[in-house]
Amino acid sequence: MTTRKLAVISAGLSQPSSTRLLADRLAEAAVERLKMQDIEVQVDVIELRDVAQDVTNNLLLGFPSPKLNAVIEKVTGADGLIAVTPIFTTSYSGLFKSFFDILDTQALVAMPVLLGATGGTERHSLALDYAMRPMFTYLHAVAVPTSVFAASADWGSGGAGVKALSDRIVRGASELAELVAASDRSGLVRDPFALDSSFSPVGGFGAQ
């Protein structure tokens, strides 16, 4: 049986939080999809709240604490990522952004990502596409087309003319599962000291 690693980030601050609830639902749906393809999934759920101070310290110092480092390795070494944030003041939360700010800019290249967000009303849902998606594009991650926004009302009947939250979750999770099934990221060995093939210790470009 094949195995894949799935990292799930929740930037929810309250306990319990609807952000974590959405993250769990997305993860369950993805795992189910992958099981249907006979793929076993190791899921690591990360509550950024648990490392909030470590994230701030990393911003100040430039290096992660051992606890935060373990989290970073789980995220960057996964085959797929589910990233869910509350929407605060028109965008992802500061904690969510800070976590991605401390990652190496190459760390998420080609990472399949499913985006999720929560907010008080569905009026905030476009933040997924104008704020969150560009960030992952910058990092060269592969964000699946469907992103899932859950407003408070979605946990009940949902809005008129909108597919039920559970349908959107299944759609996003299916898109992610397909990419995770094909990913070999978790098996890759990374050389942090690899040099460009053009590198010359005496300097390049005809200096002589």
Add this chain to the structure above:
Amino acid sequence: MQFGIFTVGDVTTNPTTGRTPTEHERIKDILTIAQKVEEVGLDVFATGEHHNPPFIPSSPTTLLGYIAARTERIILSTSTTLITTSDPVKIAEDFATLQHISDGRVDVMMGRGNTGPVYPWFGKDIRQGIPLALENYNLLRRLWREEFVDWEGQFRTPLQGFQSTPRPLDDIPPFVWHGSIRSPEIAEQAAYYGDGFFANNIFWPKEHYMQLIRLYRQRFEHYGHGTADQAIVGLGGQAFMRKNSQDAVNEFRPYFDNAPVYGHGPSLEDFTAQTPLTVGSPQQVIDRYASMREYFGDYQRQLFLVDHAGLPLSTVLEQLDILGGEVVPALRKEFATNRPAHVPDAPTHASLLAQRAASDAAHADASHVASAESNDLTPETAQAGN
């Protein structure tokens, strides 16, 4: 094994009094500190180079020239010299001059600086940081080693028949270290030339520097300068000491909590656990730093940061008394124990001079043997040789 201190040269408000020294005071304090380094029996004083407040050492060889005149024994060095934005011609000449003034008590540590704007201030592009470091250093080496240099590169006006002056003392260029916090390119460069490699080792966990130094050692061997354990490694370090451990913690905490680099971040306890900063009794510092060779292998130079975070001069001088009186003698003993004979000391002017004399002598012997052999040639082979 060499022990010493390196200063960043920051002007920082003392958080316990709210008083900020003037630039004049800080410069004079650094000169006093450097003389104290010799007085307490340490081996090296190194200064940083910065071109923006709150730092004062924009002209390192001026500082070091004064210190050279006021000391007799210590090695004067840098931490670091900006090989990216300074003209290699000026570096070659400044440090050759300093060699003559100090009778050879000079080495240099190359680095790339800690602030982005320094590049445009000197007409350079930060995106070219590594290529600048590689090309400029290559030129610097040639200026010290070749009498007349024809040179053309990417970053500087070409040179035709240029002679940098004065020539290095005894035609022996200063030994060079390369300092780096994270760049494998610089470890590779140091290994390529067989130069020393210095890991800052104060702001990040030692595990990070262990990887970088392992890389440098492997590449040093790859380039044929000796075995990996013969590579020339230097480490930074940081300590604050009082007789009683708790007194050290209590006294240092306000400085730590407000320090420019790590202040207002992690607790003193977390930071001392995660990095080589050690705050406690002299014995705790001895134990912590004696263990460094287990992680990095036997190494050649240990520099401590002692004058920072707004610590007053009197406190810094007390720290140097403890370092020189208690800590370094114990560390010298520790590091000498079971140190393999084939692990070299850091090169000095005297050792490089002796090495050249030995190699000249060996060369003379070899040519003597060769001419003796040619006399032994049989007429046939001599003819064949013709």
